[in-house]
Every structure is written in structure tokens, then in C-alpha cells.
Amino acid sequence: xxxxxxxxxxxxxxxxxxxTVWQAGIFAAYFAQFVKMRLAYxxxxxxxTLAVSFSMVIQLAVLSTLFSKVKALDGWSFEQxxxxxxxxxxxxxxxxxxxxxxxxxxxxxxxxxxxxxxLLRPVGTLAQVIFESFNxxxxxxxxxxxxxxxxxxxKLGLDFGVQEILMLAVLAPSASLVYMGVFLxxxxxxxxxxxxxxxxxxxxxxxxxxxxxxxxxxxxxRIFLTFVLPFAWVAFFPATxxxxxxxxxxxxxxxxxxxxxxxxxxxxxxxxGVRNYASTGS
Amino acid sequence: xxxxxxxxxLTKDYRLIKKREGVTxxxxxxxxPRKELLRAVEKVSFDIPAGEMVGYIGANGAGKSTxxxxxxxxxxxxxxxxxxxxxxPWKQRLQYTRHIGVVFGQRxxxxxxxxxxESFRLLKKIYEVDDATYDRQxxxxxxxxxxxxxxxxxxxxxxxxxxxxCDLAAALLHRPRVLFLDEPTIGLxxxxxxxxxxxxxxxxxxxxxxxxxTTHDLGDIEQLCKRVIIIDKGRVxxxxxxxxxxxxxxxxxxxxxxxxxxxxxxxxxxxTAGLPVTWDEVQGLRHHAExxxxxxxxxxxxxxxVNECHVLDxxxxxxxxxxxxxxxxxxxxxEAS
Numbered sequence: 380x381x382x383x384x385x386x387x388x389x390x391x392x393x394x395x396x397x398x399t400v401w402q403a404g405i406f407a408a409y410f411a412q413f414v415k416m417r418l419a420y421x422x423x424x425x426x427x428t429l430a431v432s433f434s435m436v437i438q439l440a441v442l443s444t445l446f447s448k449v450k451a452l453d454g455w456s457f458e459q460x461x462x463x464x465x466x467x468x469x470x471x472x473x474x475x476x477x478x479x480x481x482x483x484x485x486x487x488x489x490x491x492x493x494x495x496x497x498l499l500r501p502v503g504t505l506a507q508v509i510f511e512s513f514n515x516x517x518x519x520x521x522x523x524x525x526x527x528x529x530x531x532x533x534k535l536g537l538d539f540g541v542q543e544i545l546m547l548a549v550l551a552p553s554a555s556l557v558y559m560g561v562f563l564x565x566x567x568x569x570x571x572x573x574x575x576x577x578x579x580x581x582x583x584x585x586x587x588x589x590x591x592x593x594x595x596x597x598x599x600x601r602i603f604l605t606f607v608l609p610f611a612w613v614a615f616f617p618a619t620x621x622x623x624x625x626x627x628x629x630x631x632x633x634x635x636x637x638x639x640x641x642x643x644x645x646x647x648x649x650x651x652g653v654r655n656y657a658s659t660g661s
Numbered sequence: 662x663x664x665x666x667x668x669x670x671l672t673k674d675y676r677l678i679k680k681r682e683g684v685t686x687x688x689x690x691x692x693x694p695r696k697e698l699l700r701a702v703e704k705v706s707f708d709i710p711a712g713e714m715v716g717y718i719g720a721n722g723a724g725k726s727t728x729x730x731x732x733x734x735x736x737x738x739x740x741x742x743x744x745x746x747x748x749x750p751w752k753q754r755l756q757y758t759r760h761i762g763v764v765f766g767q768r769x770x771x772x773x774x775x776x777x778x779e780s781f782r783l784l785k786k787i788y789e790v791d792d793a794t795y796d797r798q799x800x801x802x803x804x805x806x807x808x809x810x811x812x813x814x815x816x817x818x819x820x821x822x823x824x825x826x827c828d829l830a831a832a833l834l835h836r837p838r839v840l841f842l843d844e845p846t847i848g849l850x851x852x853x854x855x856x857x858x859x860x861x862x863x864x865x866x867x868x869x870x871x872x873x874x875t876t877h878d879l880g881d882i883e884q885l886c887k888r889v890i891i892i893d894k895g896r897v898x899x900x901x902x903x904x905x906x907x908x909x910x911x912x913x914x915x916x917x918x919x920x921x922x923x924x925x926x927x928x929x930x931x932x933t934a935g936l937p938v939t940w941d942e943v944q945g946l947r948h949h950a951e952x953x954x955x956x957x958x959x960x961x962x963x964x965x966x967v968n969e970c971h972v973l974d975x976x977x978x979x980x981x982x983x984x985x986x987x988x989x990x991x992x993x994x995x996e997a998s
Contacts (some may be wrong), residue, residue, distance in 0.1 A: 401789070408786050416774045496770050498735045500787055501758040654737050654751070657675060658730055 392579040405502060417515070431516040435523055451535055453595045454531060462531035466621070467590045467614030470525030470555035471548075474562075476517030479563050480508050482579060485569035495658055499534065503564075504653055505646065547636060550617040556587075556638030557613050563645035570652030582608065589614050612637045664708035665871055666839070671741035673702040673727050673895075674851045681852035701727040703895040704741065711838075714865055716871040716886035716903075722734050724895040725875040729843050732873065733763050745839060749907050756928070759788060762832035762870075769828055771816045777827050778812040781834060788835035803832040818841070822853035829857065833864060840865075842874045846881055858884045879985065893990045910988045911953040916962065918948045921971040932969045933962055946973075 393401065417423070442464070446457050455463075480488070488494040488508065499508045532539060565578045589610035593601050604611040612634050620631035679695040692695065696915055709715055719725050730736040732743055736756055743750055748757045763770065771780040785795050803809040806826040811819055819827065825845065832840065845861075846854045862885060876882060881905065882889060889906055891899040899906060925941040927967030929948060933940075936957050941949040943994040952962065959977060966972055 405786055408783055412678055412772070412775060412779060412783060415779065492768065495730070495735050495765070495768070498754065498759075499733060499758055499763050499770065501755050502787055503755075656736070 402502070402506065406510045407504065410513065413511075413513050427515065431519045434516075435519055438523070438632040453592065455592045455594075456535075458531045458534045462528060462535065462593060463592060463614055463618040464553075464590050465524050465527030465531055466618035468520045468527070469551040470558060470613050471586070472517040472520030472522075472524060473512050473552060473555040474517070474558035475520060477509050477513060478559065478562060479512045479514040481566045484508065484566045485573065489569050489573055489656075492658060494656060498653075498656070505649055532621075534623070537623075543621060546620065550620070550631065553635040553638035554613040556615050556642040557609055557634075560638070560641030560643075561608060561610075563642070564648055567645065567648045567652040570655050571651075586610060586613075591615075609637055609641060665711040665746055666707075666873075667742075668708070668732070669706050669742045671705040671728065671731060671743060672700070672739050673724075673731060673736060674739045675699045675701055677896055696702045701893075701895055702731070702738075705892065705895070705897050707897065707900055709871060709873065711871050712865075712869045713888060714861075714869050714886050716873065716882040716889045717873055717875045717892065718877075718882065718889060718986065719875075719892040723893050723986070725892060726843055727895075728892070729841055729873065729875060732928075733761060733841050734758065736758055751778055759835065760838050762835070762837035762840045764825075764828050764832045764840075764842045764845050766825065766847040768840075769816060769824055771824075771827060771831055773817050774815055776813050776815055777808070777819070780816065780827075780831060781812075784834050790835050794836065798834055798836070801864075802826075802833075805917040806830055806856070811922075821848050822850065822856075825849060825853070825857060826860075829860065833868075836868060838870065840870050840872045842872065842876075844876055845874065846876065854878070854880065860864055861885055868944075876995055879979070891986055891989050893986055898986075906985070906989075909956070909992065910985050911955040913951060913953050913984065913988075914959065915978050915980065916950045916952070916959075917976045917978075918950070918966060918972060919946055919974040920948060921946075921973055924948065924970060929966075932965050936962065938962060 417427075425544070442461075442511070446461065450457055452460050488497070494504075494508075497504050500507060537543075555626060561582065562579065568578065585608060588596070588600070588604060592612050593604055593615050616627055616630045617634045618631075619627040622628070669962075675698070677697045677699050678690070679697050681690050681695070692896045714949060717725055717728065727736065731738045732745070732750060734754045745757065746760070750757050763861075771777065772783070775783075780797070784790075790798070799808075807828065808826055808830050811823050811827060816824060818828065829845070842861075846857055849857065858881065861872070861874075864870065872885075874881065874885060887903055888901065889899065889903050890897060890926070899909075923943060923946055926943055926948075929940045929943075929950070930938075933950070936952070938950050938952040938957060941951075963975065966975075
């Protein structure tokens with residue numbers, strides 16, 4: 380006698396905590412697979428590491444040249460600017476680490492139809508896409524950011540106690556949620572409009588604006604970076620908290636909220652997009 | 662008895678953007694795209710009881726894959742409903758996908774750069790397959806599909822036949838209740854096709870899995886399915902037993918005969934007089950005839966030809982799925998008018 384009804388609940392029911400642990404386990408497995416895959420192409424891995432280290436050296440050289448000419452910027456000292464710049468590398472590194480697949484989403488997942496496979500697995504779609512690939516050079520950015528921040532912090536005589544470290548642990552990931560949110564919204568557009576070029580590269584270039592104190596820009600750009608494309612929250616506002624700025628430091632405390640709102644809104648757009656997914660012909 | 666899979670008036674429209682030509686055309690497209698609605702699937706309804714193996718067939722672009730993608734929750738339909746064991750695929754995706762297995766012949770579901778066994782381990786984790794079940798399933802796949810020998814090779818290095826076996830194994834690792842197969846034998850050689858069919862028959866008998874299979878190969882249907890659903894231009898044209906289909910369409914064959922001395926189609930028709938055989942116009946030494954095997958025994962035609970002419974070579978080909986579909990489509994068109 381064959382079963383006529385599927386017992387859909389024959390799997391262990393999980394509470395929220397168990398679900399989170401299960402999902403974390405899956406993503407750890409994805410990450411382990413990614414590392415294995417990279418090691419399988421050993422030469423690739425080697426060349427990549429070399430290239431990233433080289434680009435770090437260049438970045439440092441450019442910065443020191445730049446700051447050797449400029450002593451202060453609109454009332455911000457060289458060390459302060461350096462600190463803000465250094466801070467910006469933490470959320471950027473975190474974002475780069477997990478965003479590779481958002482960058483190539485339209486091409487690989489929509490146009491080549493890889494998204495079909497994603498939809499067939501009993502795991503959240505966004506999490507699968509993000510965790511299927513990583514960009515290890517993000518770790519280099521984080522490392523560089525920490526080294527530069529320590530240097531600038533020491534020069535400025537900032538004390539870094541437990542409170543500061545905790546704040547860093549909250550603010551840096553929150554700031555990277557702003558990046559994630561913005562690029563996730565752009566990525567989600569490809570559910571409606573297949574476009575290989577995409578909006579991402581021009582927006583990616585705007586990130587550069589966010590590495591400097593926004594007070595150096597004109598009012599329209601400041602408004603734009605605070606409210607429209609809120610990149611002021613990824614470095615300037617949170618970094619000024621550590622610099623003890625009265626004026627902007629308080630805004631830093633809003634960073635987690637901004638991060639959650641921007642990212643949460645984009646997740647909603649993504650979910651609508653998934654329902655609109657049209658797959659490929661075959 | 663309540664059917665496991667219920668499909669009612671399932672409809673899917675695609676919105677296409679018709680591109681204009683040239684650079685100016687591209688610019689105009691940006692501002693005012695020409696949208697066109699294409700109905701890929703129109704009011705498809707059927708029921709499938711648990712444990713049945715159903716062939717879902719149709720020509721290219723008939724709407725097969727679109728239907729499968731709605732049944733598996735990949736696509737959201739424009740209208741209509743689907744329930745599988747009470748779940749709506751595209752709404753309860755996370756719960757639903759734990760109980761189904763899907764194989765797309767055209768595209769692998771495995772991770773391209775990983776060794777096969779790594780893909781299996783990842784799937785084990787995702788579907789929460791316990792160790793005992795995993796070991797039992799892996800042994801079964803090794804016995805029936807001989808996947809053991811490829812386990813440590815990366816998927817990209819496998820041949821199509823090897824990859825298909827691994828894909829089948831991957832789709833069945835978590836012991837799904839429903840299996841969707843989209844062209845599972847496409848591009849495989851005769852032996853590999855046979856292996857896949859034997860495996861599917863075996864696994865369905867053992868596990869009582871419900872299967873929906875799309876294919877271009879009549880052989881798949883004949884060996885696996887009792888029931889066939891034929892779809893064309895997005896609509897269901899036939900839904901019933903394979904034997905019924907046979908009775909309606911017959912078994913049309915196309916025979917090619919090579920003769921030492923050329924003969925006209927009239928002369929050949931005279932040889933097969935009294936039998937419903939149609940001869941094409943002659944081209945060179947090859948002569949083509951068509952007849953229905955149900956009406957005419959092939960041996961009779963061959964006997965007469967060999968008696969009357971000097972036959973150098975002879976070849977018979979059974980009509981493919983496309984012709985069966987065309988025939989059914991022609992018949993249902995005639996009924997409609």
C-alpha cells in the first residue's frame with residue numbers, strides 16, 4: 380500500500396534558536412566548501428593572495444603621498460581623516476567578503492538561470508546566493524583598516540577601552556549593512572530588468588565619497604550622502620564617535636538603525652523580486 | 662482517494678520586451694519598451710495520485726518546462742492553483758522543497774567545481790539526512806548507478822552520462838516523495854539511457870515515489886509511464902493511458918529502402934497494393950514509405966519488396982514524440998472544428 384498523503388511534518392520541528400544554529404551550520408559548510416574549492420585551484424589562490432597584497436601596498440603608498448601634501452582638510456587633521464578612512468575599510472571589507480555574488484547576480488543567476496537551483500533548496504534564497512561565494516580580499520581590507528586605525532588612533536591619543544571595542548563591533552557590521560542594503564536593492568532590480576551592465580559600477584564609485592569627512596562637500600552632496608544614498612553612515616558618522624565629535628558623534632548611534640532599515644527594505648524588494656523571477660527558456 | 666498532486670487551470674504569461682533595432686532603437690526601448698504577452702501555459706488541469714509515474718510530453722516550447730517549474734515552486738503562476746499534498750509550491754517553498762527531488766537534464770543541480778561527494782555532503786546537511794539514511798542511500802546509488810567510482814571527481818570533469826547519474830542520486834538523497842524529471846535522458850547514448858530507465862523503475866518501485874517526467878524520447882515513456890499527458894501550445898491535448906494513445910495514433914513507421922535498380926513510386930505502390938502504405942516521390946536509389954504498424958505488419962511489406970525487387974538495404978524508424986504530438990494535435994484540432 381502506497382502512502383497517499385505526504386506527512387509534511389515528519390521532520391523535526393525547530394524553534395527559532397535551533398533554526399539559526401542549523402542555518403549557521405549550513406553556511407559554515409558552504410564556507411568550508413569555498414575554501415576547498417579555492418585550494419583546488421592552488422595556483423589561482425597563490426596569485427590572488429599576491430595580487431591582493433600588492434594592491435594593499437599600492438593603496439598605502441597612494442595614501443601617504445596624498446596626506447604628505449595635505450596637512451588638514453576643512454578643519455579635520457590628517458590623523459582624523461586617516462582614522463575615518465581606516466574605519467571605512469572595515470565595513471567595506473565585510474561587505475566585499477560576502478557581496479561577490481550580488482555583483483554577478485544578474486549575469487550568473489538570472490541570465491544563466493542558476494537561480495532555479497537556489498529555489499529548489501529548502502534554505503533562504505538570499506542567504507544561499509550570498510554564501511555560495513566569498514571574496515577573500517575583503518579580509519585584507521579589514522586587516523589594513525585595523526592597522527591604519529590603530530596607527531591613527533595612537534597618533535591622536537585616543538583611548539581604546541572595552542567600550543570602544545564593543546562600539547566598533549556594533550558599528551562596523553551595522554555600517555556594512557548599509558552597503559549590503561544599497562547593493563541588494565540594485566541587485567534586486569535584475570528580477571525585473573535583465574541588464575548585464577547594471578547600476579552597480581557607478582554606485583560603487585560613489586563609495587569613494589564616503590571615505591572622507593562629508594563636511595568637505597557642498598550641501599546637496601551632503602544631503603544626498605545622508606538621506607538618498609546613505610553612505611555617510613558607513614564611515615563618517617560612526618567614525619566621528621571615536622574621534623569624540625559632539626556634532627556628529629551622536630548621529631553615530633543611529634548607524635545600526637539606518638543599517639537595519641536600509642537592509643530590511645532591500646530584503647523586502649528582493650522577496651518581491653523572487654516572486655517575479657521568470658527563469659530561462661529551457 | 663484524494664490525489665497527491667492537484668493542478669487546476671494553471672496559467673503562465675511571460676512578459677517579453679520586443680527589442681527595436683540599432684542604437685536609436687535601443688534608446689527608444691529604454692523609454693517606451695514594446696511589451697508583449699506570451700501565454701506559455703494555458704488552463705492546464707490534472708490530478709496525479711501518489712505512486713504514479715506520469716509522462717508529460719510535448720514539442721519544444723509547448724510549455725512543459727514552464728509547468729514543471731511551477732510545480733516545483735521555481736515560478737509563480739499568473740493564474741490557477743497547484744497543491745502537492747496540500748502545500749502550494751511557490752508559497753510554502755521552504756517546507757515543500759524538503760520533500761521533492763528535481764533533475765533538469767540540461768543543467769546540473771550539483772556544485773560545478775566540487776567533488777561529487779562534497780556536493781552530497783552539503784546536500785546531506787541541507788536536507789538534514791541522518792547518517793544511517795545517508796549511508797543506506799549512498800550504498801543504493803552505488804549498487805544501482807555505480808556512482809562510487811566518480812565520488813572524488815569534480816562535477817565539471819564528468820561525462821554527461823556520469824553527471825546524470827550523480828544528479829539523479831543527488832535528487833533522491835533525502836528520499837523525496839515526489840520526483841520531477843525534466844528531460845532526464847537528453848543527450849545520453851543508448852546504454853546510458855537504458856541505465857537511467859532501469860534505475861528509475863527500480864527506485865520508484867522500492868520507495869513508492871510519485872514521478873512526473875518530461876521527455877522527447879518515446880522510449881522513456883514506453884518503459885516508465887502508464888499514463889501520458891500531452892501538451893501543445895500551453896494546453897493539454899491528451900491525458901490518459903499510454904495504450905489509449907497508441908490506439909489513437911497507432912505506431913507510424915518510416916521505412917527507407919535502398920534498391921539496386923530505381924523504381925517509381927507507382928511501381929512500388931503496385932507491389933504493396935492492398936496494404937495502406939504510402940510511398941514518397943523517388944529520389945535516387947533510396948525509397949521512402951510510411952505505414953502504421955498496427956494496421957500493417959512490417960514483415961509483410963518487407964517480404965513483398967524482397968520478392969519483387971533487389972533490396973540492398975532497409976531501415977525502419979519509429980516516429981518520434983514530436984510526430985505523435987503533431988498527430989494528436991491534428992486530431993484534436995479536427996474535433997474542435
